[in-house]
Amino acid sequence: TKTEKPQHFISTADLTKEQLYNLLTRSIELKVEAKYNVSTPVRPLTGKTLAVMFSKRSTRTRVATESAMAYLGGHSMFLGSQDIQLGVNESLLDTSRVVSSMVDGIMARVNGHDEIETLAKESSVPIINALSDKYHPTQILADLVALHEYRHHGSINPAEYTAHQQHPSETLPGLKVAWVGDANNILQELMVALPKVGIHLTAACPEGYTCQQDVLEIAQAEAKREGTTLAFTHDPEEAVKDADVIVTDTWVSMGQEEEKAKRLAEFKGYQVTMDLAKRGGAKPDWVFMHCLPRKPEEVDDEVFYSDRSLVFPEAENRKWTIMAVLDSLLVKKSL
Ligand code: CP
Ligand code: NVA
Incomplete structure (x- = not known):
C-alpha cells in the first residue's frame, strides 16, 4: 500500500553489489523474453501509471521508459517542462505529493540533484532518477549490459539471442575502463557503479574539472572494498593505457550551454580518436562507449561509427534496463 515508505532508484551508489547484478540479469531476461519472443508477456503493470516528469530534453530515456512501460502493460504519462515546471509554477514538495497520490511511480529528469532528493523525500x-546534474543511474545499467553482452557473445550484435550461459559477474570483473572527458553526471555514476562489479576506472578530465567530493569518497570506498583501481589524470593518453573500454560524453551537458566556447577550448586534446588510443596504448581490441547524444568534438566519426563502437546496442539497452527497474520497483516493490 502507499502508506509504506517506497523504495527509490536515485543512484547505483545506493545499491548493493547483489542488487546491481540482479538488475543486470533481470534486464537480460526481459530482453530475451521481449525481443526474441521467448515466452508470453505477463503484463504485470496492467492498470498502473508512471508519471514521466522531465525538465530537460530526452530521446533515449523517454522512448525507453514509455515503451518499457507499455510492454509491462502499464501506462506512462509524459509531463514535459511546458506542461509542468518542477518547482516553477508550484513547489516541488506540493507537486510531489499531488502527483504521487495519483500514480504508481515517477520517473523524473531534473536540473539540480536536490530536486530528485526532494521528490524522493515527499x-x-x-x-526513478532519469538524470540529474549529479547522477544518471539508468544509463550505467545499460552500459554494463552492453559490456556484458560484448564480452559474452564476442560481438556487438548477435544474430540470435539465447539465454546467457555466463553471469555478468563472470564477464565484467577485471575490465579496464578509461574515461576521457568532462567530470559530469555520467562519470560520477560510473565511479560509483564500476568498482562494485570489479571494473577498474581511470578518468582523464582537464584541469579545473573535478568530481564532487562526496561522490569521490563513495567511489574510493567502493574501489577499496572490491580491490579495483580508481585513478584520475589530466592526460588522456595516460588514461587509455591498457584500456579495454574508452568512454566519453558531451563536453557541454544540458544546462551548460553558455559555457560552450570556454569548454571547447579547455577540452582541446580530449577528442577520442584511433590515434589517441594508439598513442596511449589501449588494448588492441578496445571498444568505445558513449551515452549519447553525441557531438563530433568529443569523438570523431571514425571511432564513433566503427566496429569498436558499442553506442547503438548501449542505447537500445536503455529500454531493457529501465524495464528491469520498473519491474523491480513497481511489481516486486524492491530493487
Ligand atoms: N543517454 C540519454 O540519457 O539520452 P537522452 O538524453 O536522449 O535520454
Ligand atoms: N552529461 C549529459 C548526459 C546526457 C544524457 C547531460 O547531462 O546533458
Whole structure:
C-alpha cells in the first residue's frame, strides 16, 4: 500500500553489489523474453501509471521508459517542462505529493540533484532518477549490459539471442575502463557503479574539472572494498593505457550551454580518436562507449561509427534496463 515508505532508484551508489547484478540479469531476461519472443508477456503493470516528469530534453530515456512501460502493460504519462515546471509554477514538495497520490511511480529528469532528493523525500511512490546534474543511474545499467553482452557473445550484435550461459559477474570483473572527458553526471555514476562489479576506472578530465567530493569518497570506498583501481589524470593518453573500454560524453551537458566556447577550448586534446588510443596504448581490441547524444568534438566519426563502437546496442539497452527497474520497483516493490 502507499502508506509504506517506497523504495527509490536515485543512484547505483545506493545499491548493493547483489542488487546491481540482479538488475543486470533481470534486464537480460526481459530482453530475451521481449525481443526474441521467448515466452508470453505477463503484463504485470496492467492498470498502473508512471508519471514521466522531465525538465530537460530526452530521446533515449523517454522512448525507453514509455515503451518499457507499455510492454509491462502499464501506462506512462509524459509531463514535459511546458506542461509542468518542477518547482516553477508550484513547489516541488506540493507537486510531489499531488502527483504521487495519483500514480504508481515517477520517473523524473531534473536540473539540480536536490530536486530528485526532494521528490524522493515527499513522494509516496517510487522515484526513478532519469538524470540529474549529479547522477544518471539508468544509463550505467545499460552500459554494463552492453559490456556484458560484448564480452559474452564476442560481438556487438548477435544474430540470435539465447539465454546467457555466463553471469555478468563472470564477464565484467577485471575490465579496464578509461574515461576521457568532462567530470559530469555520467562519470560520477560510473565511479560509483564500476568498482562494485570489479571494473577498474581511470578518468582523464582537464584541469579545473573535478568530481564532487562526496561522490569521490563513495567511489574510493567502493574501489577499496572490491580491490579495483580508481585513478584520475589530466592526460588522456595516460588514461587509455591498457584500456579495454574508452568512454566519453558531451563536453557541454544540458544546462551548460553558455559555457560552450570556454569548454571547447579547455577540452582541446580530449577528442577520442584511433590515434589517441594508439598513442596511449589501449588494448588492441578496445571498444568505445558513449551515452549519447553525441557531438563530433568529443569523438570523431571514425571511432564513433566503427566496429569498436558499442553506442547503438548501449542505447537500445536503455529500454531493457529501465524495464528491469520498473519491474523491480513497481511489481516486486524492491530493487
Ligand atoms: N543517454 C540519454 O540519457 O539520452 P537522452 O538524453 O536522449 O535520454
Ligand atoms: N552529461 C549529459 C548526459 C546526457 C544524457 C547531460 O547531462 O546533458
